[in-house]
Amino acid sequence: MADLKRIAVLTGGGDAPGLNAVIRAVVKTAINEYGCEVLGVKNGYDGFLEPGGLITLGHDEVRGILPRGGTILGTANRGNPFARKVIRDGKEVVIDVSDQIIQNIKLSGLDALIVIGGDGTLHTAQEMYEKGVHVVGVPKTIDNDVGGTEVTFGFDTALGIAMEAIDRLHTTAEAHHRVMVLELMGRDAGFIALHAGIAGGADVILIPEIPFKYEVIARKVMERKARGSLFSIFAVSEGARPADGEQVFSREGDQVYVARLGGIGQKVAEHVEKVTGSETRVTVLGHLQRGGSPTAFDRLLGSRYGSQAVRAAAEGKFGNMVALQSGNVVQVPLKEALAVPKRVNLQGDAIKTARALGISLGDG
Amino acid sequence: MADLKRIAVLTGGGDAPGLNAVIRAVVKTAINEYGCEVLGVKNGYDGFLEPGGLITLGHDEVRGILPRGGTILGTANRGNPFARKVIRDGKEVVIDVSDQIIQNIKLSGLDALIVIGGDGTLHTAQEMYEKGVHVVGVPKTIDNDVGGTEVTFGFDTALGIAMEAIDRLHTTAEAHHRVMVLELMGRDAGFIALHAGIAGGADVILIPEIPFKYEVIARKVMERKARGSLFSIFAVSEGARPADGEQVFSREGDQVYVARLGGIGQKVAEHVEKVTGSETRVTVLGHLQRGGSPTAFDRLLGSRYGSQAVRAAAEGKFGNMVALQSGNVVQVPLKEALAVPKRVNLQGDAIKTARALGISLGDG
């Protein structure tokens, strides 16, 4: 049992609904259960490098944040958090600041550092742990692609937003006899498109895990028309790709362009319109999927994660990540969790259900 | 592998969001995968006794029902479905119609009967199975009190509605410096109050599994006032009870009264107002918790359950219930599932989290 006197919490990567619930639970659990001081690290690891980057978090600072999206700590989202551009001898060079961060963590007298983030952020957390930092990880992902846990917070809220979008497109599709293509988040894992597509009653679902054929999806539209259903709804992961083509997305890139201008949703729509003659429209849901007030599920899971992470720290269980398994929040080694990223199980019952409902997955 | 030619589906007990998703998935899976005819049984088991009680369900009948609450089949909700009042020799007597139902099921030439319902309905399904009917069960419960599965459809929607109510009460509580008591469903299991209470940031949560003391909850309100928080929010299961008292609820009783007129929420509020002097108001959420469009989670789970139930029937796995375990929909023997009803785990991390957040569970 470690004696917790001072801990810090940081949020890395893209924002997700439920981050504030985790922060709030960390603060309250640390204070109420261990009388421990909590520092918030601003803007990811940058907070360890900049003056004013560490702020004290007490009951007042976390009041009223439970229902709010985003993160009160800010985040940084630009690839490797340890790589930093500096000017040396008049030239811009990239230096590794990880040792400096570790030194500052030690100088801060932290008994533990709770790192909330996705795959990338958790990998760097594991690196920090290997270099001696007392890290506890909290998984966060909209796409649900982090291993070691059945699900993470943020996903349920995104799923609800995606399904609501499908519900809305349905009415226009029916009224206008159109094919409506909805491009959803999911670079490598198709959970959002698969789950929202089933829940929203989509006719075609395309996910990264199952390369699709253009002729198969066009055939689906034609079959529906032949049976009198003059409209169709497509739920498409941004990372979906044709069996004979490449992924075309560019989410969160360096450019200002509409997230997937010319992305896969667009390509699918163009093909379907040309082949089937049905008027087709594309909607890219983009950032709307990660914003807004978290669902009850995400607020609860975030709270349980945050609270459990502090208990893990108090037990000295560093290098671990909190995780949801069989309805319980447990701890798993970060290394293990990160070894295999999570993907849709192609033999699982969700995929079977999609097919049984008559949904085309593009591979028929 | 049973040869499925004709199956039937019925919904029993109180309605729950997601029932239509199950029915739709049963119909589509049976037709698409097995070329099987599907009959819908109207108004619970009554449909086997009344003319017109069995209707054919095809693609057209289930079109557009996925986002809709309730059940297109109707339900019956009056205790023992096999007990029926009839007039014999001028007197009203209660007779057991279960044999007649079983006979009619056999006459209907059903290869399987898919029964969607809560604890009560599933118990009768087990009885039917023991009498030779080819039953597959699908668990349904707002309260989340069915064993054998981590969660059932309906609960997530109810949870969201309950949390939203807490969010709404918060603003009034703060503006008026009031104690707001919200009475929620949960006769024997406190999942809705516990989960919605954590997700909504309640100050006191009272559940059937933890008998409470009036002085403890009043003390919580006083402590908050002393720290400058002039309002408090209570999430109270209808089945909550004082350590030295009895349960007082009367949900779904024979009377017309506001569900819990004089229920536990009312009693708690009276006590708190008297002892603390804080203006206190009660809201009974009641039927609103089981209505409206299901969440993505419930539509997806309902769809997976319905589809899996047909697969179970096709495999001849009768006497089983579909269930969610570790993220997968599996089958468990009905008997086993019903042996131990589910209750909040008092040693689980959700309860620990509630306490760590400073929430009073009434037993301090």
Added chain:
Amino acid sequence: MADLKRIAVLTGGGDAPGLNAVIRAVVKTAINEYGCEVLGVKNGYDGFLEPGGLITLGHDEVRGILPRGGTILGTANRGNPFARKVIRDGKEVVIDVSDQIIQNIKLSGLDALIVIGGDGTLHTAQEMYEKGVHVVGVPKTIDNDVGGTEVTFGFDTALGIAMEAIDRLHTTAEAHHRVMVLELMGRDAGFIALHAGIAGGADVILIPEIPFKYEVIARKVMERKARGSLFSIFAVSEGARPADGEQVFSREGDQVYVARLGGIGQKVAEHVEKVTGSETRVTVLGHLQRGGSPTAFDRLLGSRYGSQAVRAAAEGKFGNMVALQSGNVVQVPLKEALAVPKRVNLQGDAIKTARALGISLGDG
């Protein structure tokens, strides 16, 4: 044109969604357009009597409050704000503190006082104005019963919540063949029940402006059953009353009881169940109608009201109230606006529409 150097804003009566939008617009308009200082008065007029009752409001204080329900200033809600119980010579006596308040307003050096409130609060604002205070009123009411304006903020949010409740009850009513009675706010004016009832597809709507007959509403249920519609939905204002009876509500009374325990919804339900034999349930929506994040309409109207109130003050138009007329926010004399409270127009097209849709208003 008055020179605005310092103004104050207070909120009185029950909280309503949109109050924070008004406060925010008052603060921003005063600072941005007039370089004027703004004070917030805490807890209604009480803020003028208690130490710390006046706080400075700047950009920081109103950041992030636009989407939030309630009021950051708090409110008082206990009848006459000028009557105060004090102990004199060992006895409790009620004294009039209005002169003391007026004196404190003058001592505070206020150029204007913006009062946001309903009928009661605006009446006292008019009194203050007659005693020389530079008052500008902003109408606020959930019930939409303030004269002089077509609508006020708070009503649209309440309407949406009420309609959503009807949508939810529909599914249960249909599944269980029940009569569902929903009791809604509206002590003297039936706008919420009328508008939500039409929007939600209710079968019976009872409002204070139209005394109803029990036999008429029971007949409606029977007629529906005869046509095969085994369920019915009632939207009932708390102030509805039978033609031969009295109003029975007791909203916001001194007691802790569930708002309308034994209220009119309950009485209607008992009667209908007895006469028609249909299982009947009552839901009292209560405080849920005034909570939560305001709709776009209410946030916009609140913002326009707050901004216009400051402009009115700058123009020296005291004794006026801002109001919405024909889509524009204008000013009307408080006295005029308060002369005739607003009621449902029994000859208007909304009532005609209700009847044409086949809705019973209880007076057939």
Added chain:
Amino acid sequence: MADLKRIAVLTGGGDAPGLNAVIRAVVKTAINEYGCEVLGVKNGYDGFLEPGGLITLGHDEVRGILPRGGTILGTANRGNPFARKVIRDGKEVVIDVSDQIIQNIKLSGLDALIVIGGDGTLHTAQEMYEKGVHVVGVPKTIDNDVGGTEVTFGFDTALGIAMEAIDRLHTTAEAHHRVMVLELMGRDAGFIALHAGIAGGADVILIPEIPFKYEVIARKVMERKARGSLFSIFAVSEGARPADGEQVFSREGDQVYVARLGGIGQKVAEHVEKVTGSETRVTVLGHLQRGGSPTAFDRLLGSRYGSQAVRAAAEGKFGNMVALQSGNVVQVPLKEALAVPKRVNLQGDAIKTARALGISLGDG
């Protein structure tokens, strides 16, 4: 008073939330009040030209459609409804089918034709009226750009969706210190961007009625950064244009492209990112604005419009359009209503409010 024996109703142009409420009210009012037969015209005027294009609408056909978006009649949306491509002598020619439609209307024995549509559809309704058809118009528009009425149904629902999107973008903008640009509907009228922008707390609002300068909006972002607000939210009408440039949108065009690929939102974002250095993202809300269940306001207004349109027909008031004025649904001559399309009033209090709140309208 015309004797109504048979009327027809059609929906033209893009779908809008509330269309089904109008259709339902037309059917119920015609049957309940006048014992009149109602025909539904499928897919706009096309229904008069194709076999099966007219269907009987009774109570059963409109059951359950009140909460549903879209239109049960379908619509056509391709410019001039009277122009039709046919093959003559082996060549494709465009012919005018208006006389044929008028002839079929007369052959159908219709006493009145209720036409629900936007600016374009109502103009053709006026043409039909001038050629002797007994037309009553019902205004429909998401953009709120139809004259003669204060507002039409569909707008309130779109507004709510747009504001919710702004709420969601806020959390990401804050967490990541980004500029988030939201492109909204509004080709010629900026009501959605203006109203949702105020209601959502946008920092910059660009509408077609106020040509903007790029340097002004970039300056706004820089000023906010200087004051420590590292993020900004832009609400941009698709029809917004720079003072020295042209409109670039191409909504509802013939192509399949993402609605405004390279639209004005994109251009604004590119400019702002380049000049200010702030990471900038664009979201195009597109079709999501017109889908989903209508708000209470839109369901109520649609119901009142539909009911009033039948009363107008019964009074023989043809060539009129129903309209909302000062809270009442009245009738105005179509010709008058169409003479001047509605635009944002640049001297109105909404614009004043936006400026007073510190929002940049791009013209500073």
